[in-house]
Amino acid sequence: MIPLFLTLRIQWVRLWVPLILVWLLLLPLVLLLLPLVVLACLIIRISAWRALITFWQLLGALPGTSIELRDGKHAFAVKII
Amino acid sequence: MNERRKEVLEMLAAGKITADEAERLISALEKGSSNPQTAETSGAPLKATPRYLRVLVDAGPGAGGKTPKVNVRVPMQLLRAGVKLASLIPQQAQAHVNDALREKGFSVDLSQLKPENLEELIDGLSDMRIDVDDKDAKVAVFCE
Numbered sequence: 008m009i010p011l012f013l014t015l016r017i018q019w020v021r022l023w024v025p026l027i028l029v030w031l032l033l034l035p036l037v038l039l040l041l042p043l044v045v046l047a048c049l050i051i052r053i054s055a056w057r058a059l060i061t062f063w064q065l066l067g068a069l070p071g072t073s074i075e076l077r078d079g080k081h082a083f084a085v086k087i088i
Numbered sequence: 089m090n091e092r093r094k095e096v097l098e099m100l101a102a103g104k105i106t107a108d109e110a111e112r113l114i115s116a117l118e119k120g121s122s123n124p125q126t127a128e129t130s131g132a133p134l135k136a137t138p139r140y141l142r143v144l145v146d147a148g149p150g151a152g153g154k155t156p157k158v159n160v161r162v163p164m165q166l167l168r169a170g171v172k173l174a175s176l177i178p179q180q181a182q183a184h185v186n187d188a189l190r191e192k193g194f195s196v197d198l199s200q201l202k203p204e205n206l207e208e209l210i211d212g213l214s215d216m217r218i219d220v221d222d223k224d225a226k227v228a229v230f231c232e
Binding site for chain 1: 147156161168172176
């Protein structure tokens with residue numbers, strides 16, 4: 008499952024980003040870039056299908072990732088849901 | 089002696105499993121007997137597959153009154169996908185990456201990193217725990 012939401016905390020600011028909207032906005036761009044990606048894969052002699060599958064798996068593996076950094080004054084946290 | 093433990097020792101004696109595997113099985117049996125709810129009814133105990141790799145850094149108080157803390161959680165799936173991605177790197181680029189890694193002191197050959205060996209790698213990580221206890225900081229790397 009691709010990430011659907013992102014929670015971001017910078018200092019006291021908390022943001023809740025619905026990534027699904029980002030994916031919807033990026034979809035036309037991805038479709039436009041797809042032939043170029045396939046061409047690039049052919050040039051560097053790797054399987055375009057395998058590359059796309061791996062990229063999809065990478066995207067699907069992102070949910071659950073969490074990074075929190077804190078010190079006395081600053082705080083930063085990202086969670087991918 | 090417990091019947092299952094005896095079976096493990098017999099398998100070791102017969103050369104069906106290595107000493108390391110026997111040790112892991114026996115320790116899993118001990119865990120299972122100390123916590124009967126988690127013991128498998130079918131016989132061989134199952135080891136819980138780790139889902140996340142966690143890195144905790146706690147610098148503790150002292151550094152100018154600040155207490156820097158780092159808490160990173162990386163899904164194992166991401167590691168799996170990362171290894172698959174590494175296997176896609178073209179041969180010429182792999183040589184460059186290997187050289188760069190060697191310069192930094194990591195003698196890793198990316199071409200030997202195969203998705204087929206991934207589960208073994210993840211299995212090995214489940215037993216891994218790194219604890220660094222220093223007077224100024226504590227670092228822990230483990231799987232959960």
